[in-house]
Amino acid sequence: MARNKIALIGSGMIGGTLAHLAALKELGDVVLFDIAEGTPQGKALDIAQSAPVEGFDARMSGANDYSAIEGADVCIVTAGVARKPGMSRDDLLGINLKVMEQVGAGIKKYAPNAFVICITNPLDAMVWALQKFSGLPKNKVVGMAGVLDSSRFCHFLSEEFNVSIEDVTAFVLGGHGDTMVPLARYSTVAGIPLPDLIKMGWTTKEKLEEIIQRTRDGGAEIVKLLKTGSAYYAPASSAILMAECYLKDKKRVLPCAAHLSGQYGVKDMYVGVPCIIGAGGIERVIEIELNKSEQKAFDKSVESVAGLCEACIAIAPNLK
Numbered sequence: 001m002a003r004n005k006i007a008l009i010g011s012g013m014i015g016g017t018l019a020h021l022a023a024l025k026e027l028g029d030v031v032l033f034d035i036a037e038g039t040p041q042g043k044a045l046d047i048a049q050s051a052p053v054e055g056f057d058a059r060m061s062g063a064n065d066y067s068a069i070e071g072a073d074v075c076i077v078t079a080g081v082a083r084k085p086g087m088s089r090d091d092l093l094g095i096n097l098k099v100m101e102q103v104g105a106g107i108k109k110y111a112p113n114a115f116v117i118c119i120t121n122p123l124d125a126m127v128w129a130l131q132k133f134s135g136l137p138k139n140k141v142v143g144m145a146g147v148l149d150s151s152r153f154c155h156f157l158s159e160e161f162n163v164s165i166e167d168v169t170a171f172v173l174g175g176h177g178d179t180m181v182p183l184a185r186y187s188t189v190a191g192i193p194l195p196d197l198i199k200m201g202w203t204t205k206e207k208l209e210e211i212i213q214r215t216r217d218g219g220a221e222i223v224k225l226l227k228t229g230s231a232y233y234a235p236a237s238s239a240i241l242m243a244e245c246y247l248k249d250k251k252r253v254l255p256c257a258a259h260l261s262g263q264y265g266v267k268d269m270y271v272g273v274p275c276i277i278g279a280g281g282i283e284r285v286i287e288i289e290l291n292k293s294e295q296k297a298f299d300k301s302v303e304s305v306a307g308l309c310e311a312c313i314a315i316a317p318n319l320k
């Protein structure tokens with residue numbers, strides 16, 4: 001059987017990390033694409049030269065022409081700009097929307113059968129626009145954010161409880177912004193929901209609130225430390241997990257920005273919800289029960305994503 005083909009649209013900090021991870025995991029042959037001449041070619045060559053040491057079989061190549069992504073099974077999109085300290089993700093909307101238009105056209109022409117994972121910010125609006133610009137089926141275009149936000153929540157929880165990361169599960173839903181919704185009731189240590197752990201005296205309500213806020217601010221905390229850009233190791237790991245679930249038909253349940261057509265009362269928008277990812281792409285959106293305060297927080301988050309989609313339409317009326 002021929003190897004899968006993975007196209008990485010954008011070869012910056014996340015793009016390079018994605019390429020390395022995809023190669024190490026032998027997910028397939030990798031094509032790095034970017035408008036910056038030399039960057040995708042240089043990263044491809046560098047990673048290829050690690051193959052003899054790491055022992056992976058994957059062809060690595062770099063390109064500045066969309067024809068190189070022809071027939072890709074998976075496209076992961078990081079093209080665009082990242083924020084710097086003092087900026088919000090939403091400040092990137094105007095510039096990255098134009099990038100999504102170009103990327104959408106490239107994917108439509110050369111990789112119409114691919115599973116497309118968008119990472120570019122502001123995530124929920126960009127994946128929504130990318131699906132419309134590309135015209136690909138809605139179940140084959142998805143946004144990565146929930147896996148990352150949930151992973152950050154898990155990390156902070158494992159530190160608080162001093163337990164293995166393997167015993168922590170967490171779910172963060174909603175838009176990938178300040179209004180994201182970390183769900184304490186659906187997050188657990190060894191299957192024990194967080195509210196029960198408070199009752200058991202393992203932590204306090206106040207400490208848990210602090211962790212939830214740190215999760216919401218997780219991206220900004222790293223931007224402030226790095227000063228020149230945003231997080232890339234954990235975002236790349238998160239998107240590779242999603243690609244792997246598709247390519248290996250794993251049917252894992254992951255929080256992803258998925259197209260909603262009535263689920264959770266939301267129509268024609270992408271918002272973070274639990275999904276099953278398998279060979280069919282987004283095979284199912286899982287509608288979990290939300291209590292009053294969770295629903296209120298989710299609705300607020302959806303409202304903020306809706307505002308960003310409106311801002312996209314104001315720039316590109318053809319998105320309507």
Ligand SMILES: NC(=O)c1ccc[n+]([C@@H]2O[C@H](COP(=O)([O-])OP(=O)(O)OC[C@H]3O[C@@H](n4cnc5c(N)ncnc54)[C@H](O)[C@@H]3O)[C@@H](O)[C@H]2O)c1
Pocket residue numbers: 009010011012013014015033034035036039078079080081082083092096099102118119120121122123144145148176229230231232235
């Ligand atoms: N969804 C998430 O959870 C999440 C997490 C981290 C970062 N991000 C976002 O991902 C994006 C990429 O982050 P990064 O750290 O890799 O940034 P980066 O600046 O290192 O890389 C972006 C790359 O895109 C390329 N590019 C710009 N315009 C392009 C175009 N029209 N066509 C093709 N390539 C183009 C640039 O040349 C650059 O190499 C940013 O928008 C960032 O905010 C999202």
Ligand SMILES: O=C(O)C[C@H](O)C(=O)O
Pocket residue numbers: 082083089121176218219220222223230231235
């Ligand atoms: O915070 C950012 O700008 C990047 C990304 O969305 C993140 O959460 O790390």
